[in-house]
Amino acid sequence: MTVTDNPPASPVGSAVARWAPVCRLDDLVPERGAAALLERTDGTTVQVAVFRLLDDTVRAVQQLDPYSGANVMSRGIVGSRGEEPTVASPIYKQVFALATGRCLESGGKTPKPGLDAHLELFATEVRDGVVHVGLV
Amino acid sequence: MTSDPPTSGSSTPGADRRHVVVVGGGMVAQRFVEALRARDTAGEWRVSLFAEEPRKPYDRVGLTRYFEVRDAEELTLGDPALWDDPLVELHRDCTVVAIDREARTVTDRLGNVHPYDELVLATGSNAARPPIPGNDLPGVFVYRTIDDVAELRGWVEAKREAGRVETRGGVVEKPVRGAVIGGGLLGLEAAGALKALGAQATVIEFGTHLMGVQVDLGGGQALKRLINDKGIAVRAETATKEMKPHRRTGHVGRMDFADGGRLDVDVVVMATGVRPRDELAREAGLPVGERGGAVVDLSCRTEDPHVWAIGEVACIEGRCIGLVAPGNTMAEVVVDQLLGGEAEFPGADTATKLKLSGVDVASFGDAHGRTEDCIEIVWADPTAGVYKKLVMSDDAKTLLGGVFVGDAAPYASLRPMLGAELPGDPAAFLLPEGTGGAPDIELPDEANVCSCNNVSAGTIRGAVTDHDCTSVGDVKSCTKAGTTCGACLPLVKKITETEMTKAGIEVSTALCEHFEMSRAQLFDAVRVAELHSFTEIIGRFGVVPEGASSPGRGCDICKPVVGSILASQGNGHILSGEQSTLQDTNDHMLANMQKDGTYSVVPRMPGGEVTPEGLIVVGQVAKDFGLYTKITGGQRIDMFGARVEQLPQIWKRLVEAGFESGHAYGKSLRTVKSCVGSTWCRYGVQDSVGMAVELELRYRGLRSPHKLKMGVSGCARECAEARGKDVGVIATDKGWNLYVGGNGGQTPKHALLIAEDLDTATLLTTIDRFLMLYIRTADRLQRTAPWVEEYEGGLDAIRDVIMADSLGIAEDLDAAMAAHVEGYEDEWKAVLEDPEKLARFGSFVNAPSTPDPALAYVPERGQKRPATPEEIAAGPDGPVDPSLTGPVLVAGATLEVRA
DSSP: OOBOOOOOOSGGGGGOOEEEEEEEGGGSOTTEEEEEEEEOTTSOEEEEEEEEOTTSOEEEEESBOTTTOSBOGGGSEEEEETTEEEEEOTTTOOEEETTTOOEEEOTTOOOOTTOOSSOOEEOEEEETTEEEEEEO | OOOOOOOOOTTSSSTTSEEEEEEOOSHHHHHHHHHHHHHOTTOOEEEEEEOSSSSOOBOGGGGGGHHHHOOGGGGBOSOGGGGGOTTEEEETTOOEEEEETTTTEEEETTSOEEEOSEEEEOOOEEEOOOOOTTTTSTTEEEOSSHHHHHHHHHHHHHHHHHTEEEETTEEEEOOEEEEEEOOSHHHHHHHHHHHHTTEEEEEEOSSSSTTTTTSOHHHHHHHHHHHHHTTEEEEOSOOEEEEEEOTTTOSEEEEEETTSOEEEOSEEEEOSOEEEOOHHHHHTTOOBOTTSSEEEOTTSBOSSTTEEEOGGGEEETTBOOOOHHHHHHHHHHHHHHHTTOOOOOOOOOOOEEOOBTTBOEEEEESTTOOSTTOEEEEEEEGGGTEEEEEEEOTTSOBEEEEEEESOOTTHHHHGGGTTSBOSSOGGGGGSOTTSOOOOOOOOOTTOEEETTTTEEHHHHHHHHHTSOOOSHHHHHHHHOTTSSSOTTHHHHHHHHHHHHHHTTOOOOOOOBTTBOSOHHHHHHHHHHHTOOSHHHHHHHHBOOOTTOSSOOOOOTTHHHHHHHHHHHTOOSOTTSGGGGGGSOHHHHHTSEEOTTSOEEEOBOOGGGOOOHHHHHHHHHHHHHTTOEEEEOTTSSEEEEEEOGGGHHHHHHHHHHTTOOBOOTTSSBEEEEEEOOGGGTOSSOOSOHHHHHHHHHHHHTTOBOSSOEEEEEESSTTOTTOGGGSSEEEEEOSSSEEEEESOBOSSSOBOOEEEEEEEOHHHHHHHHHHHHHHHHHHOOTTOOHHHHHHHSTTHHHHHHHHHHSOTTSOHHHHHHHHHHHHHHOOOHHHHHHTOHHHHGGGOSBTTBTTOOOTTOOEEEETTEEEEOOHHHHHHOTTOOSSTTOOSOOOOBOSOOOOOO
16 A cells, blocks of 8 residues: 655645545646545535646645636646746646645736635545545 | 818917927927927927928838838837827928018918927928939939839839730840939938839949948948949949930930940939928028038027027038938937027937948948048958958047948947947957957947937946836837837847846846746757657756756746747647646647636638538537637637537537637637638739638648737738738739738737748748748747847848748758648547547546536626626526626536537
């Protein structure tokens, strides 16, 4: 069994109530994202953007792009700032850190009303070649 | 005729505002108005300008360019908004015929009387018609105004037409024989113009050599060789005795010279000089100079304290000066005086540079070495037609003047050093480029860099340090440097970049933090190193971040650039293997992302042509998938609101019906717009639709630094608006005219004529090479218009590369395009045939056919559009907010779809 844990970049990592299987690691193209439709423990649905990096670690952030209000983050370009892996919004090109969800470059724009500038981070695990996303 | 509202003068609101009347509508008059409005921030003055010509002031220096642009508007000077200023009135086609100095009024040709507080004469000069018998024959022209140039063009074209004879061997054209009297600056430009019009040209010069005012004998001889190389004959030391009419036509037919020689001609241009238009000054009783011109003092004021004269009509320091730069200086002097300043004319900068394609000639200062005890340093290479000379003070330190023929490269940096000490050995500045030696010159702040607009090095530095300019473009619009003749632009660029570096502003052409190269450098590096993947490329050329052991993984800037470079160099499908990770979402989904995260779909309709069956399929697909449809500006149909998971189903239907990807999503060829052309149109002279289809099929899928648009018009009426495109083709009765570098968008730009009357094969080759050169050398996201502008040497240099193969790369460019044409495949068809690529088009990796539940639409004008956040908040049961009475949420994303 291989377990690839994320570093505890965000407090959610430690408070996972349920690990939802999403897909096989092989279903993900390295350095591209995919969207997953999941249910939180309170029964609400949430769209999550899952990214496989070159070293086969997996990162997950909210699919909702706070700067456009569209569910598109999984379709952004994966890259790096310094040594930090990033994803850029495909709509207005804001850059977010994949390890923390933080917005690194807003391009002078503000998020849509009611949305946070940073992305919610989800814990991930790859177990028996299956990608799991941690939900609270 | 254009007529602007007449001035009423006295009853204008703000009557305490003073009124300055400018007589004349040339470049110097324009500069006066521009400078006055820029400096009179309190609005003390209003200004009325009376122009004889029916157009706004235009760039007379660039007159020859009229043959290229053929559009008088493009020669218009300065910011057109100047003429919308409420304190500026432009009276076109409105000559002033009299001045009443007593009453302080002028009278225009319509008899209207306009009062003035101050009067500025800027009437310029007339082209002189030397008193040679026959100087008024039909076919004898002067070269001064747009109308002169247009008439000359019409005459030569008519003569060419008349000289065309059908023989058994095909059409033979009898050459049109042209001559220019006068071998000065203007004469050589006129001779170049004759050549450009397809006529022969002989320059007749009375003096010992060409450009006798500006260059010495040695320079003149080198110049003659260069001019001869351009196919222009030169007869020096020749006086024209008489011009005689042709026996039959009565048109000019022959020139007889004082030495007994003669020359048969079909057209003659007289370019022997200009005569100041001082009639108004004379009639108003103002003193005029010995050789004409209104006499002014160093403040440009005539004997009458309320009357000033600027430009070529002003006789200053005993002479009239026929150059624009000193005229502009005079305009600035008078503006300063009107605003209470004490500026005086500092003496004329008579530096000149000939603007004749391929012939570099420049001179400045004491070009003839007339200063006592001066030293002349000469470097000459007669075989190459190069002659360079510096005139130095007797201690060989201070620069007094210079002449450059055949290689004017040192001119831009040396001219501003006039009167200053040169660092190092002056001879070093004359050696050919690349032999090293020429020290870098740090210009003093007061050195005049742009003489046309009187901009000093200090002003350019200030634009960077105090006005936040971070590019040559910024500096140009901030200081006006380089906006008239452009000769100083290399120097402006150098000073700007040096200053930016000093100020710690990045001037780097690096793409992003991952690559220090520009796009063009990376393109070449990848091509030469024969690399085929991003990992190889970043491994070889990428920047290793501080503290890391390997380069990063790119970003949204460099990845699409590398994706485009790989695609342009033929690396298979853009979604194959690692390449798919380089594409931004549009290229990745082969569709255009819209604001709600859905996509629009555009099938290719080459040349805007579509069959009724095709239209029905498009309509049916849009209907079945609930798509909003709209006709695009590029003559095809866009279908909006397609979800990721629908894209393959939609394209399956379209491909089955024979459609293919329209590449509306790519930085690549979009469309070739066409008018209906000779197959249907009464006026069309060529089959524009057929040509558009051929071009679109040839260049479809070609990845480039930015999107590419083309147009083909079937006649000069230009219904396809081809000159608003990157590549515009306009039919003539002999073939096709090719225009390049146009675009619409934020900064609209007309395309420029690069070649005329091409046959189809030459047209295709020329476009092939133009596109490939652009793809290889342009910056990221640089469209063709700024690329042409910034390409070293501009359009002329591009023409030389692609039509005369001046870089010896034509074969290479041709091969690259041939590979593209051969390797083309429909991207969508290939995706539909490949299950692995198809798998990426699921909405959710754990629920591939479930639509995004957040999508919502409302109906509008019979179709759907994305719901606004307020409409979504109101929910599907209707608006809660009473102000939202119209639209009702029709559906979430799960519209019924017929499979």
